[in-house]
Amino acid sequence: MHNFDFVKPATIADAVKALGADGAQPLSGGQTLIPTMKQRLAAPTVLVSLTGIGEMKGVCMGDGGLHIGAATSHAVVAQEAASSYPALAALAGGIGDPAVRNKGTIGGSLANNDPAACYPSAVLASGATVVTNKRKIAADDYFQGMFSTALAEGEIITSVIFPIPQKAAYVKFNQPASRFALTAVFVAKYAGGVRVAVTGASAGGVFRWAEAEAALSSNFSASAIAGLSADASDMIGDLHGTQAYRANLVKVLTGRAVTAAG
Amino acid sequence: MTKVTMTVNGKSVSAETEGRTLLSAYLRDGLRLTGTHVGCDTSQCGACVVHVDGKPVKSCTVFAQDVAGADVRTIEGMANADGSLGVIQQAFQDHHGLQCGFCTPGMVMSAAALLAENPKPSEHEVRHYLDGNICRCTGYHNIVKAVMAASGQDVSALAAE
Numbered sequence: 001m002h003n004f005d006f007v008k009p010a011t012i013a014d015a016v017k018a019l020g021a022d023g024a025q026p027l028s029g030g031q032t033l034i035p036t037m038k039q040r041l042a043a044p045t046v047l048v049s050l051t052g053i054g055e056m057k058g059v060c061m062g063d064g065g066l067h068i069g070a071a072t073s074h075a076v077v078a079q080e081a082a083s084s085y086p087a088l089a090a091l092a093g094g095i096g097d098p099a100v101r102n103k104g105t106i107g108g109s110l111a112n113n114d115p116a117a118c119y120p121s122a123v124l125a126s127g128a129t130v131v132t133n134k135r136k137i138a139a140d141d142y143f144q145g146m147f148s149t150a151l152a153e154g155e156i157i158t159s160v161i162f163p164i165p166q167k168a169a170y171v172k173f174n175q176p177a178s179r180f181a182l183t184a185v186f187v188a189k190y191a192g193g194v195r196v197a198v199t200g201a202s203a204g205g206v207f208r209w210a211e212a213e214a215a216l217s218s219n220f221s222a223s224a225i226a227g228l229s230a231d232a233s234d235m236i237g238d239l240h241g242t243q244a245y246r247a248n249l250v251k252v253l254t255g256r257a258v259t260a261a262g
Numbered sequence: 263m264t265k266v267t268m269t270v271n272g273k274s275v276s277a278e279t280e281g282r283t284l285l286s287a288y289l290r291d292g293l294r295l296t297g298t299h300v301g302c303d304t305s306q307c308g309a310c311v312v313h314v315d316g317k318p319v320k321s322c323t324v325f326a327q328d329v330a331g332a333d334v335r336t337i338e339g340m341a342n343a344d345g346s347l348g349v350i351q352q353a354f355q356d357h358h359g360l361q362c363g364f365c366t367p368g369m370v371m372s373a374a375a376l377l378a379e380n381p382k383p384s385e386h387e388v389r390h391y392l393d394g395n396i397c398r399c400t401g402y403h404n405i406v407k408a409v410m411a412a413s414g415q416d417v418s419a420l421a422a423e
Contacts, residue, residue: 001282003280006264006325006327008330031305034325035304049328051328098376099311099320099394100305102314102319
């Protein structure tokens with residue numbers, strides 16, 4: 001790995017300032033970025049650690065729902081969101097393995113927007129708000145394709161606000177080697193309707209399955225989507241599963257998530 | 263070079279680091295604590311698991327400067343004060359929880375973290391918790407058995423497979 005200067009600011013303001021340096025890049029839990037740097041696919045000249053910033057950590061109820069600091073680890077979310085948003089806590093508790101969950105953060109996952117990551121589906125299905133040092137971004141505007149987000153240069157996620165659904169569940173079909181989602185579906189039922197977000201399946205990254213949302217909003221049961229099929233043309237096809245296989249998983253997992261949500 | 267100080271196995275220690283120095287390198291090269299093994303160096307295998315402030319992490323995927331000042335525990339800190347094997351280590355020996363032994367430091371550190379969180383885990387819980395620790399020799403059965411035994415549970419019913 002190429003060498004770099006390491007800085008660990010204690011406030012958001014200092015982090016933003018440090019990120020103004022040429023070649024600077026933020027580091028959160030590092031569970032994706034460090035392996036990426038080892039392969040020299042990323043070579044920042046300054047690495048700005050965000051995990052020493054107290055105001056970016058923690059889980060609490062507040063205006064608009066559950067507020068989670070961007071530098072909060074998956075393990076902490078799994079524990080501290082368990083009573084307020086159990087489906088989200090279960091998602092966090094199923095990412096990677098215990099050691100990865102102690103380092104990886106929600107903000108890091110969302111900023112990276114891996115097409116097979118878990119968190120993007122929860123954020124999109126919950127209609128959550130991504131809060132940055134500059135603005136608030138609605139989930140529907142935030143995800144802009146594989147590894148691509150609405151974040152501008154030097155902009156960092158500071159927290160995420162999740163409206164609490166009436167019912168929700170996340171069902172993940174594991175890719176057993178990587179522990180990412182081969183395909184996974186997050187279903188959340190709100191007073192205003194049902195949202196269904198799919199990760200791991202599409203080359204465009206996380207997406208909402210509109211037909212299923214419409215069907216489930218009028219009848220929240222697995223049978224409501226029996227006649228639907230997800231469009232396979234946009235799915236990822238690789239040695240782990242064909243496009244048709246992933247399209248089928250989308251439907252099967254959506255049904256399972258609805259049943260699990262009760 | 264930046265001098266990084268932390269507490270390792272109860273002692274305050276320091277070593278020079280670059281920005282890119284991983285915690286695994288800090289321990290092995292800086293402190294000569296070579297019990298922490300680097301198996302894959304790609305965050306997959308778990309041989310390098312150590313505890314940072316009580317939580318297991320993969321030391322090959324943490325920068326040393328990011329954990330300056332932390333309280334770190336490695337496999338060298340798992341023996342009893344008199345140098346005899348700790349409970350988990352002894353259980354690994356008693357139940358043949360290792361063959362080549364390369365993954366064992368990570369296995370023991372993960373097992374210790376599990377038992378701290380969950381003193382009487384079920385077999386399923388042990389297997390689930392060790393998800394991020396890969397062993398290429400044992401087939402895991404005796405590792406799981408050793409962890410169950412270390413938790414004080416009767417493992418006589420766990421048949422060898």
